[in-house]
Amino acid sequence: MKANPIIGLGTPKQAWTASRHLAEVPTLDIGTLVPEGARAVIIAPHPDDEILGSGGLMKQLVDAGRELQLISVTNGSASHPGSQHWSPERLSVIRPLESAEALRRLGVNPADLRWVRGGFPDSGVATRERELREFLGRYLQAKDVVFATWCDDGHTDHEAVGRAAAAAALAAGATFHEVPIWAWHWASPEDVRIPWARACKIVLDSQTLARKRHAMQAFASQLLGDPQIGLPPVLSADALERLLQPFEVVFL
Ligand SMILES: [Zn+2]
Secondary structure, eight states, rough: OOOOOOSSSOHHHHHHOOOHHHHHBBBOHHHHHHHTTTEEEEEEESTTTHHHHHHHHHHHHTTTTHHHHEEEEOOTTTTSTSSSSSSSHHHHHHHHHHHHHHHHHHTOGGGGGGGEEEEEEEEEGGGGGGHHHHHHHHOOEEETTEEOOTSSSHHHHHHHHHHHHHHHHHHHHHHEEESSSSSHHHSTTTOSSOGGGGGEEOOOHHHHHHHHHHHHOOOHHHOOOBGGGGGGOOOOHHHHHHHHSEEEEEEE
16 A cells, blocks of 8 residues: 655645746646537545636636536545544535535536535545446546546545546546646655646636635635644645646646
């Protein structure tokens, strides 16, 4: 088993701003990424990943009139292990509600997208990977453009979702792209583990970025740890800043 790379404060935003590799990543417009007539499917391991990795993309796709489907694989009940305040039962109710509020803040009406919840176990997706592949396969169509977390993102759920989504997309004849999320934490600015050659940027205008920032503040459970048991927030202020670049990256 690999060591967990998601430790410490992570790579600061300023380091990414100075990254030569990141600066050289080409931009791609969403009309090329998701052609007219195609549907975009966003597959999020936990309620918040859809906004952290693809919030700006989702907003722009909705504005462009593209059909959008969101698949939330788990309900995020394992984000605060050992906490009585943030019990798994409470989180499993609150976190999907936070996602709904975040979508509204983004300017995406949750009622306007097809939203499927998988109910897979948070932190245990890899143990049900085959089942997830079959589950995803039920919702994917040949003309879909699928966005799931990167297969090497450094979080077991993110990686299992990436693998299962890649296999399901291949079987459905759909186009598959990967979205890095935790990689921004553990990777270094010129990291050779990042597949730079297949990276592209989706530029976010200032209004979209402001909406994404506002949407991220809806994830109250992730912005607060549990001081009673010394649990820090899952998303620190630095982590939020790191995820608020004026672009989002996908690996084609
Ligand atoms: Zn996640």
